Amino acid sequence: MSTAQKDSLNIQVQGHRGERGNLPENSIPAFLGALRKGVDVLELDVVISKDQQVVVSHEPVMLPLYMLTPEGDSIATEDAEKYNLYTMDYAKIKQFDGGSKGNVRFPQQQKMKTYKPLLSEVFETVAATIKAESLKPVKFNIEIKSVxxxxxxxQPQPEAFVALVMQVIQKHTMEAQVNVQSFDPAILEVMHKNYPDIELAYLVGENSYAENKTNLTFQPEIYSPYFKLLDATEVAQIRKDGLKVIPWTVNEPEDIEQVIALEVDAIITDYPERVLEQLK
Known part of the structure; x- marks a missing residue:
């Protein structure tokens, strides 16, 4: 694809869990890092604490892969479920360290002491940083982690889970700046019924669009598949129904190039700088 063709594409760049390739995932430093690089959207995940706070975390437990106890100790794999965030108040959750250990799957990730923030803190800190540093505004792609x-x-039942997340979104008047995504059709059905104005994305990790779309009683605005499920035919099918196509999680230069060639609407990546570079 020529440079002119790339320029004519309007492909958004979404920083996955901030910029997990470079900074601790789902942390304030990672969101600000991605923001300063010029992403269009910050992608993040939310779970619920015992005291009903909306916590930014990919797992509902303290994952031994990258989490340390408040004392700085590693967590044994078999002990992960003892640290169930849904049974812990946020004040306790915040004491755990999500960055000093690093993440062996992302060797260039910078090690630093950090914590799982609240969704409200992410909204507030990002807004304050945009204002202070005159940066371009961003949107948020919020995944409700639900199984x-x-x-x-x-986790709570879908109705309660969605209500808690929406309370934070509405309190910060972020309705127009967010979309909500989930792998769980039940979450999307509740969102669609109770909050019809919020843009929704159906996340999928297997099967074709034709099969997956039958899992919902309505058509969401966005179809968000694992990138390897996409080819030109599949993209054409999704487009025919009028949905946006936003694949995840595209990290390697050759994969980024292939996905750009499919003319998707956005690319979710752990390395925003790689996608931004290729789009240039």
Whole structure:
């Protein structure tokens, strides 16, 4: 694809969990890092604490892969579920360190002491930084991490979960600046019914668009598949129904190039600088 063709494409860049390739995932430093690089959207995940706070975290437990206890100790793999965030108040959750250990899957990730922030803190800190540094505004792609077998164990029921997340979004008047995504059709059904004005994305990790779309009773605005599920035919099918196509998580230069060639609407990546570079 020529430079002129790339310029004519309006592909948004979404920083996955901030910029997980470079800074601790789902942390304030990672969101600000991605923001300063010029992403269009900050992608993040939310779970719920015992005291009903909306916590930015990909897992509802303290994942041994990158989390340390407040004392700075590693967590044994078999002990992860003892640290169920849904059974812990946020004041306790915040004491755990999500950055000093690093992440072996992302060797260039900078090690630093950090914590799981609240969604409200992310909104407030990003807004303050945009204002202070005259940066371009960003949107937020918020994933509600939900698994049916974990209802009432690691998370609330869908109705309650959605209501808690929407309280924070509405309190910060962010309705127009967010979309909500989930792998769990039940979450999307509740969102669609109770908050019809919020843009929704259906996340999928397997099967074709034709199969997956039958899991919902309505058509969301965005279809968000694992990038390897896409080819030109699949993109054409999704486009025919009028949905945006936003694949995840595209990190390697050759994969980024292939996905750009499919003319998707946005690319979710752990390395925003790589996608921004290729789009230039």
């Amino acid at each position: 049916p077998e974990e209802y009432d164990v690691f």
